[in-house]
Amino acid sequence: MMRAMRSDAARNSEAILQAARDVVAEEGIGASMVRIAERAGVAVGTLYRHHPSKDHLVGAVVQDATRRLVDLLDAALARIETDGDVGREFETALASAAETYATDRAFKEYRAQARGAAVDLPGADQLEARGYAALDDLVAAAHRAGTLRADVGAADVLEILAAVPTSPERRATYLAVVLAGLRSAPRRDSPVGR
Amino acid sequence: MMRAMRSDAARNSEAILQAARDVVAEEGIGASMVRIAERAGVAVGTLYRHHPSKDHLVGAVVQDATRRLVDLLDAALARIETDGDVGREFETALASAAETYATDRAFKEYRAQARGAAVDLPGADQLEARGYAALDDLVAAAHRAGTLRADVGAADVLEILAAVPTSPERRATYLAVVLAGLRSAPRRDSPVGR
C-alpha cells in the first residue's frame, strides 16, 4: 500500500500538470522543461521527482486531452443509439475534435509524430484502442446513414483533423470546406488519381 | 567583376545543394549539417564556404522548390487565358502544389513556420510576391468561373495545402475530399459557425 502523498508534493504535482498543459499547448512539444518549471513556480528538479522524463510529462498531458476526446466520441455514439441524427452528431464530434487539435499545439504535434515514441503511461494502449474503436464506430454509422463519403475511412478522418488550422477564421472555413467534402459523393473523373 | 569559381568549388556547390535537397526533403528542417555534408561527400566546413548558415542553405533549397511552384501557377494562369477550363486548371495546380507539400518535408515545415525567419536570399521577397499574386489570380478566376466556394480565399487554400498528408493513399483521399468541398456551395446551417 502506497503512503499518501505529502501535501506540498500533491500541490506541486497538480501545479506541474497544469503548467505543462498550458505551456505545451501554447508552445508545443518543443517547450523547455525550465519554462514549465517556471510557470509552475517550482525548480526543474521537482519536475523530475514527479515524472521520469520530459516525454513522460508531455505524454501525461496529451493523454489527458485524449481521454476527454475519446469520452466525447463515446457520448456522441451513445446519443446516436437513442436519438439518431447521425449526420449532426458526426459533424459536431468532428468540430469538437478539431477544436482540440487547433487549440492544443502539443496534442497536434504529438499525434503528427510517428507512433512508437509512446511512453509507458498506465492505460495508454487501452485508451488509444478505445479511441480508435469509437472513431471506427462513428465512421461506420456515418457511412450507413449516407452522411459520409464511402471512400473515407477513420484514418482519413484523423489525417483531416491533424491538419486543422490554428487561426480561428481559417479553421472555420477549413471545417466548412472539409465537412462539405466529406458529405459529397466520390466521382470518377478527378485529376487526383494517379 | 567576380572571378569564375574554381572547378572543384562549382562541383561541390552543386553536390551540396543536391544533398541538402534530398536530406532536408526526407528528414525535414531539423536534419543536421553533418548529415548533409556526409551525403554531399564533403566536410562540414565546406558547407559554410558556400552558405553563411544552415538557415541560408535550407532557405536556398526551399526557394528553389518555391520557384518551381510559382512557375507552375503562372503556367496554369497562362493556359486559363487561352484555353479556359478554369476548374480543371485550378484543381490540377492544387494537386501539383500538394505533391510538393507532401513530398518535401522541409518545404512543408518551412511554410508552416512563422514568417520573418526569412533569410536574405536575393529575390526572395519578389518571388514570394509573385507567388501570392499568382495564387490570388487563380483563386479569383476560380471564383468568377464558379468553380470555387465564394467564402474561400487564397489564405485558406494555402492552409489546406499545408495540411496535405504525406502518405500517398491518405493524400489521394484528402485531395478528393477537399476538392469536392472547395467546389461545394457554402451553407447556412453548419455546426461550425460560432
Place this chain on the structure above:
DNA sequence: CATGAAGGTGAATGCGAGTTCATATTAGAC
C-alpha cells in the same frame, strides 16, 4: 611545373536543452 590564392578539412568551441544529484528545506508524526 612552380606558386599562391581559392578551396577543403575536421577538431574545437559555444550554446541550448534534458537530466542528475549533493545539499537544503519542510511536512507531519510523536
Place this chain on the structure above:
DNA sequence: GTCTAATATGAACTCGCATTCACCTTCATG
C-alpha cells in the same frame, strides 16, 4: 518542539548540433 523521511533546489554534467578557424590540398595561371 524534535526529528526524520520526503521533497525541493539549482548548479553542474551531458549530449547534439551549428559554427569557427588554424592548417592542409588543389586548381589554374604564367
